[in-house]
Amino acid sequence: MLAGLTPPALERLWFPLGETFKRDNRERAAGLGLAAAHRPESQEACFLGGSDYRDFLERHGVQGLHGPIVDRAGRELGRHEGTWRYTPGQRKGLGLGGGKGPLYVVATDASSGTVEVGERSALASSRVRCEPGVLHTDDVRGEAKLRFRSPAVAAAVVKEVAGFSLELDEPVDAVAPGQLAAIYVDGAVVGAGTITSASPA
Numbered sequence: 478m479l480a481g482l483t484p485p486a487l488e489r490l491w492f493p494l495g496e497t498f499k500r501d502n503r504e505r506a507a508g509l510g511l512a513a514a515h516r517p518e519s520q521e522a523c524f525l526g527g528s529d530y531r532d533f534l535e536r537h538g539v540q541g542l543h544g545p546i547v548d549r550a551g552r553e554l555g556r557h558e559g560t561w562r563y564t565p566g567q568r569k570g571l572g573l574g575g576g577k578g579p580l581y582v583v584a585t586d587a588s589s590g591t592v593e594v595g596e597r598s599a600l601a602s603s604r605v606r607c608e609p610g611v612l613h614t615d616d617v618r619g620e621a622k623l624r625f626r627s628p629a630v631a632a633a634v635v636k637e638v639a640g641f642s643l644e645l646d647e648p649v650d651a652v653a654p655g656q657l658a659a660i661y662v663d664g665a666v667v668g669a670g671t672i673t674s675a676s677p678a
Contacts, residue, residue: 566651
């Protein structure tokens, strides 16, 4: 999320551990007898205390719109219990079986309560649109990182009236609206924006 900060906000930040390595901090924590020294890595939201975000949302009253799971042609294959339970690229937990091959979540539509599924090839996107964020460069080439654990891919950055789009040099699977797209030039973060849509070239 640091990628989305403006220069004035960055000037006011102080990172006391910013010049150190995690392994060194863990060693120091172990030497001080801190339990966090041996805590495993986690990519879950830290305030959930280890629980699944779906369970957390349900406990706090979030009720998703139930609806159909459809294929790319619009044929209903099953039912689901809330679009917010699914993310592009998801394969498990669909409750669909007996098909010709594995199916993946391609898109969700909260307004209609529809979850669309398809073959893996349907996940590939070459164009990604982002809502207005921050862009600290006029460079039209860079690298885009679209998921925390995915490698950055070369891309052209195209400024638009409302935000910007990324023309990826090679297709990327399971680009998810709502995720942050971070843009790098020569290894430095030069901008970011929230992904609003993704489509084939």
